[in-house]
Structures are given as structure tokens and as C-alpha cells.
Amino acid sequence: MGWTLLLCCSLLVAATGASADSSKTRQAYERARSGYVALAERDSDVDDLMEWEQAASSLLIFVREYRDPDYTPRALFLLGRLYEFTYEKRRFQTGLTRATYFYESLAAQYPRHSLADDALLRLGDLRRDALADPDGAQQAYTAVIESYPNGDMLEQARSRLGIAAGEAAPASMPEPTPSSGLGLFGFLSGKSKAGKDSKEVFSRSDPKRRPVIVIDPGHGGEEDGAIGIDGVKEKDVVLNISLMLEELLQDRLRAKTVLTRRTDVHVPLQERTKIANDHDADLFISVHANASVYHAAKGIETYYLDNTNDKSSLKLAERENASWQAGGGDDLSFILSDLIQNGKLDESITLAHYTQDALHESLSRYYRGVKNLGVKKAPFYVLVGAHMPCVLVEVSFIDHPVEGKRLATRRYQKLIAAALYEGVRAYFEREGE
Ligand SMILES: [Zn+2]
Numbered sequence: 001m002g003w004t005l006l007l008c009c010s011l012l013v014a015a016t017g018a019s020a021d022s023s024k025t026r027q028a029y030e031r032a033r034s035g036y037v038a039l040a041e042r043d044s045d046v047d048d049l050m051e052w053e054q055a056a057s058s059l060l061i062f063v064r065e066y067r068d069p070d071y072t073p074r075a076l077f078l079l080g081r082l083y084e085f086t087y088e089k090r091r092f093q094t095g096l097t098r099a100t101y102f103y104e105s106l107a108a109q110y111p112r113h114s115l116a117d118d119a120l121l122r123l124g125d126l127r128r129d130a131l132a133d134p135d136g137a138q139q140a141y142t143a144v145i146e147s148y149p150n151g152d153m154l155e156q157a158r159s160r161l162g163i164a165a166g167e168a169a170p171a172s173m174p175e176p177t178p179s180s181g182l183g184l185f186g187f188l189s190g191k192s193k194a195g196k197d198s199k200e201v202f203s204r205s206d207p208k209r210r211p212v213i214v215i216d217p218g219h220g221g222e223e224d225g226a227i228g229i230d231g232v233k234e235k236d237v238v239l240n241i242s243l244m245l246e247e248l249l250q251d252r253l254r255a256k257t258v259l260t261r262r263t264d265v266h267v268p269l270q271e272r273t274k275i276a277n278d279h280d281a282d283l284f285i286s287v288h289a290n291a292s293v294y295h296a297a298k299g300i301e302t303y304y305l306d307n308t309n310d311k312s313s314l315k316l317a318e319r320e321n322a323s324w325q326a327g328g329g330d331d332l333s334f335i336l337s338d339l340i341q342n343g344k345l346d347e348s349i350t351l352a353h354y355t356q357d358a359l360h361e362s363l364s365r366y367y368r369g370v371k372n373l374g375v376k377k378a379p380f381y382v383l384v385g386a387h388m389p390c391v392l393v394e395v396s397f398i399d400h401p402v403e404g405k406r407l408a409t410r411r412y413q414k415l416i417a418a419a420l421y422e423g424v425r426a427y428f429e430r431e432g433e
Contacts, residue, residue, distance in 0.1 A: 054311065060079065144156075212282050228407065274385075277385070277388075288394050290395075291399040300371070313376050316394070320381075355423030358422040359416065
């Protein structure tokens with residue numbers, strides 16, 4: 001859901017009363033929660049981490065889409081519990097970081113909610129037991145005692161600090177320093193955190209300014225990407241397409257273009273968005289070719305960055321993200337930047353629709369049965385932290401017997417580059433309106 005829509009909905013609520021909407025909120029929360037509860041019963045040893053990520057995604061989506069003073073903190077608490085559990089069972093380090101993070105966020109953002117002191121107590125226990133941070137633990141317990149003297153966690157917090165019932169807390173306890181919430185929950189108030197608005201910069205304040213477009217050919221170097229039926233490599237195909245696209249954008253749109261790689265080299269995923277940010281780009285387009293388990297899937301799909309609980313999108317993101325995980329990428333910074341990127345969510349979705357439509361239309365003109373798999377969302381690391389509208393295009397399935405053969409030809413590659421160009425042009429034309 002884009003911000004515009006979200007804003008409209010909340011205005012509607014203000015005008016018509018919140019009763020219908022609050023039951024919708026509760027239902028959405030219950031759906032996300034029951035997914036988690038069922039999973040905890042089904043997979044109590046956390047054998048399938050992917051499923052747990054999926055359950056977390058559902059909760060996270062709820063957190064993002066509903067800003068409810070009661071249910072949002074509940075969902076944050078469940079996220080904390082969920083990740084804490086993955087850490088307990090699997091020693092999943094990311095689970096530990098995330099659990100801490102969600103408890104901190106809850107306590108900082110919803111200090112008046114009845115779960116705030118529960119979150120602080122859990123936070124204290126994690127710091128004490130898992131993070132070997134006795135000072136941090138003490139701060140959390142102290143915060144429970146001082147800020148929630150009537151809460152149900154009071155006695156537990158006191159006993160953690162070795163204070164007997166009825167005894168006064170030592171005066172020398174350090175002041176609790178509640179987390180700032182890491183600035184992340186700006187997204188809850190719907191505020192854009194990212195810098196400039198490309199609409200203003202590109203077409204309003206200076207119509208003659210040339211757009212800066214960063215094209216990102218996926219993979220490269222030792223990382224082949226998906227492999228086609230005749231051994232064709234994704235990294236080679238997408239580089240060809242990217243170079244062709246660059247030429248079109250320069251010639252026809254007078255755009256300044258930057259490629260994240262021009263040869264068969266490895267470029268870390270973090271580096272790719274950094275290139276885009278450093279160049280103050282107006283758009284970021286990551287070009288990829290798809291593959292499926294049974295080599296039977298075909299079609300075109302375009303992604304924007306978001307959390308999702310759709311299994312196939314998560315699987316795809318997992319594969320495209322592989323090099324990030326292998327490179328020890330920090331998972332938490334992923335969540336954070338992911339949410340910061342939300343400032344450009346609307347524009348990214350718009351761009352995704354333009355490129356997707358252009359691709360489907362162009363290819364359908366030449367080939368029968370081109371499948372439009374649509375615009376989707378997934379947590380792609382390569383789009384994380386980009387301060388501009390950005391999309392990831394899966395131009396076709398390289399391992400499909402028919403599509404893969406086509407994809408290996410210059411003709412098809414050119415067609416795709418031309419279609420992507422069309423999509424970008426249409427996007428900017430609409431921007432200039
Ligand atoms: Zn790829």
C-alpha cells in the first residue's frame with residue numbers, strides 16, 4: 001500500500017468514524033498473529049527459518065500498514081518474541097539483534113502501552129543473558145521500576161536487580177536512557193526520510209537538468225546468477241541489456257548514465273546502491289533474469305523494495321540476495337534502510353508499473369503468450385538504502401526452454417533494452433506533467 005492511499009484511508013476514518021476500520025485493524029492483526037502462533041506450534045524447533053521470516057514479514061507488514069496505538073505495539077512485541085525464539089532455538093544471531101531492536105522500538109515509541117514494561121524486561125534479559133551487557137540490562141530493569149511502578153513487571157525487574165520486596169531502589173542507579181527508536185519509525189508517521197524529491201529536481205526546478213540514471217546489471221565476476229538451458233549466464237545477458245539500455249537513454253533521453261559494472265566483475269550489493277547515492281541519481285534500475293525450480297516458469301516481473309510474505313517472492317529475493325549474505329551483510333541495517341527507502345515507495349511502485357507495462361507490451365508485439373507476472377514487492381538487498389525510486393526487473397526466465405533461448409539472442413536483448421527505455425521515458429514524461 002502506498003502512502004497516498006494510506007493517507008486517504010486515514011482521512012476517511014477521521015471523517016466517518018473509526019469503528020469499521022478498527023475491526024479491520026484487529027482482523028489484520030489477528031491474521032498476522034495467528035500465522036505466528038500456528039508456526040510456533042508446527043515448527044517448535046525452528047527447523048525452517050524461512051517460514052519464520054515469512055511470519056515475521058506478515059507482522060512487519062501489519063506494523064507498517066496500520067498505525068494503531070494498541071495493535072501496532074502488540075505486533076512489535078510479537079516480532080520481538082518471534083526473533084527471540086529463533087535465537088533461543090537456533091542461535092540465529094540476527095534473531096537476537098532484531099528481537100532487541102523490536103523491544104527497544106516498542107518501549108520508545110509506545111511508552112504508554114501495557115506491553116512497554118514487558119518489552120523492557122525482555123530487553124533487559126536479552127542484554128543480561130545473550131549480549132553480556134550487564135549495564136544495559138540494569139538500565140532496562142531500572143526503566144521498568146521507575147517508569148512503570150504500577151506495572152505487572154515491577155517485581156520481576158526488582159528481583160533481577162536484587163532488590164527485595166518493599167525495599168527502596170538504590171539511589172545510584174543510572175538514569176534510564178530509553179532508545180530513540182533509531183529514527184526508523186518515521187515511517188509510522190508516514191514521513192519521507194529520504195532527501196530530495198526527484199520530481200522537483202528533475203522536472204520542476206530545472207527542466208533542463210539531465211536525469212541521472214543508474215543501471216545495475218545483476219551479479220558478475222564469480223557470481224554467475226541464474227544459468228540458462230544452454231549454459232547461458234544471467235550475468236552476461238543482463239550486462240548486454242544494460243549496455244544497450246545505456247545507449248538508448250543517452251541518445252534519446254539525454255540522460256547521464258552510470259553502470260554499476262561494465263565488465264564481468266564482482267560488485268558487492270551494498271556498493272551498487274552506494275554508487276547510485278553518490279551520483280545523486282534520479283533512478284536506479286537493477287536488471288536481472290529469472291529462473292525457477294522446475295525450469296517451467298516464464299514471464300516478466302518487476303519488483304520494488306518491500307517486505308512481503310509471498311513465498312515465491314521471498315525465494316527469489318533469497319537467491320538474488322545470496323552474495324549479500326555470503327559477504328556477511330548486516331541484516332539489521334537491511335530493515336532500517338528498507339524502511340527509510342519508504343520515502344520513495346510510491347515513486348518506485350510507479351516506476352515499476354511503467355517498466356513492467358512497457359516490457360510486456362513490447363515483447364507481446366513480437367511474441368505470443370508473453371506472460372505478465374506483474375509488479376511485486378520483495379526484500380531485495382540491492383535496492384536497500386537507495387535514496388531514489390528504484391526497481392529490480394526480472395526480464396524473462398533464463399532457464400525456460402523457449403524464453404531462455406530467446407534471452408540468449410542479441411535481438412531479444414535489444415528488445416528488452418528498448419522496452420526498459422520506453423518505461424523510463426514514460427515515467428519521466430508523467431513526472432514532467
Ligand atoms: Zn539475478
